[in-house]
Amino acid sequence: MSVPASDPSPRSAGATRHFGRRQLLRLLGKSERTMNWLVAERDGRELMLVLPRVAPPAGAALERWVQAARRAARLEHPQLAPAVDLGIQDGWPFVAYEMTGRATLADRLTKKGLPGAEAAGLVAELLQGLAYAHEAGVVHGDLQGAMCLVDDQGHARLAGLEAAGEVPPAAAGGLTAASPLGTQRAAAERDVLAAGLLLHGMLAGTPALEETDIGRALVRLPPLGREIVRLPWVGMHPIAEPLRAIVNRATDRQERQRYRNARTLLHALEGWLKTESAAGGGVLGLLADKLRAAGVLPALPGAGARAARLATMERERTNELAEIVLEDLALSFELLRAVNTAQVRGAQVSGGGPVLTVRRAIAMIGMEGVRRAAHSLRRWPGPLDDAGAAELERLAAHCKRAGRLAMALRPAAYDGEVVYLLTLLQNLGRLVVQYHFADDAQQIRRLMQPGAPAREGEPAEPGMSEEGAAYAVLGADIDAIGQAVARWWGLEESVLAMIRRLPANAVVHTAESDDDTLRLVASCANEALDAAVLPAAKAQQALQRVVQRYGRTLDFSLRELLDALQEPGHGRIAATAPMPLEVLESAGRPDRPDKALRL
Helix, strand or coil: CCCCCCCCCCCCCCCCEEECCEEEEEEEEECCCEEEEEEECCCCCEEEEEEECCCCCCCHHHHHHHHHHHHHHCCCCCCECCEEEEEEECCEEEEEEECCCEEEHHHHCCCCCCCHHHHHHHHHHHHHHHHHHHHCCCCCCCCCHHHEEEECCCCEEECCCCCCCCCCHHHCCCCCCCCHHHHHHHHHHHHHHHHHHHHHHHHHCCCHHHCCCHHHHHCCCCCCCCCCCCCCCCCCCCCCHHHHHHHHHHCCCCHHHCCCCHHHHHHHHHHHHHHHCCCCCHHHHHCHHHHHHHCCCECCCCHHHHHHHHHHCCCCCHHHHHHHHHCCHHHHHHHHHHHHHHHHHCCCCCCCCCCCCHHHHHHHHHHHHHHHHHHHCECCCCCCCHHHHHHHHHHHHHHHHHHHHHHHHCCCCCCHHHHHHHHHHCCHHHHHHHHHCHHHHHHHHHHHCCECCCCCCCCCECCCCHHHHHHHHHCCCHHHHHHHHHHHHCCCHHHHHHCCCCCCCCCCCCCCCHHHHHHHHHHHHHHHHHHHCCCHHHHHHHHHHHHHHHHHHHCCCHHHHHHHHHCCCCCCCCCCCCCCHHHHHHHCCCCCCHHHHCC
16 A cells, blocks of 8 residues: 655556555646645545645644644534545554545646635635634644645635644744744734735746745745845736735735734735725725724724803804814814815805805804714724723824914915815814724834844844835825825815825926915925834934925925924914924924025
């Protein structure tokens, strides 16, 4: 009776090889830790046998393999291939899976790779099963293309859980831990990294680092190796930037940047797939249920007192009422939504363009409309916990301060309230993400932070850009989320263009219209405030870059920008902390004349 061998070629022409009662047809795949054979039963039914590459020694090691495989076989999930047989044959432990109507992912792949949506969809299905297994305390141990079974409908199932046996130190990929729980967590992280390498190969058309064995590629990455795995820019199929960011994060050289569990990688892929799917509502598909359940934003703290004041006010005191409304981002946005949606539907307004001031909104819907809007808001802090609520409150204060800065920088004759509200709306995506995806927002901020140097004496590892971090976590751009919500409200295309923040790498040209000017002022204020809250050493350079980008077009100097940042407030809109003194001293040194700072 023959035993499995890693060499798929027959020993002689026409030779028939068997494993117990089953005929060995061909080797489906092999790695340093496992091998997969296509076998035929006596009734002609085809199965896939998954075996360890080296048979465990008889005794305790063999028994541990069998127990782990049995524990894995008890798991039931649509994306986990069910084991139809499990046992030991001539000292070789094995798990068998049904192959009728299925093929391995490795057999489906060609040098052309797969289109992005197809590859992401298959890996997302595998991750659903993998995440379920990890949460049950079961790992895979050797995730390879030959372990993924794809049926005739294009759906994937994962086979071979625990078939690799105990992980030897050389195959641990640096992910080791002293405690059993730590060891299991480290093995799960190794599975997630392997899934990233698998997706990389599916998109690129060639395996990462030209290693057909994903386990061998894995140990060449940090911390054991120094290789870098990034998707190529040229391939048979175009790769969308959000998907590229997800895959590159999955295999990032910085361990802290990688996905730590299968759910986070799955979440990012599913987010991108939803944004790609027209049937899923585009990027708004990420938010639809959440918006219906919890609103766009909750009323900020103090809403009860504001509502009480509104109830006692008269219609004639519009300016004072507008000041109260502007203190609450959610109420301001709700009024703009109400009147602009009405305009789109032709219910209340005929001509005159979009409504971009709270004063005009109040005049249109009246005091009773304002009261209804205030009472329709979700009470603070909605579904957020204390930490999420504190971060949303901090972000709201930051956005309002950016609005006040825009008012200070606006050219003469432009309405300050319009500038203020457009500046807030350029932050709509950030506010919505913090409210509805608080954990993801925290992860995005973490990815944007610089890391420790890879080796002593080298500069710190840079963090991701906000766009890249959002792609890697949500599978969508934060600004695109804000645009989707604003479009859902019914805002005009001209407003959608103004509330799209100017990209950081875009050249600032002279404004050709009032809309262009308003967009530039809001973008400048948001960039300047983001720069101002950086550590002092970085804030100086960042603020100078803001002046270089916008100073000539909007006619302001660095000194004037610093003065505006130091200004405690405008009107009665609540103020936040001014610029740190050390930034003022370093960026606007008195020994440099103001004229030299003007571009």
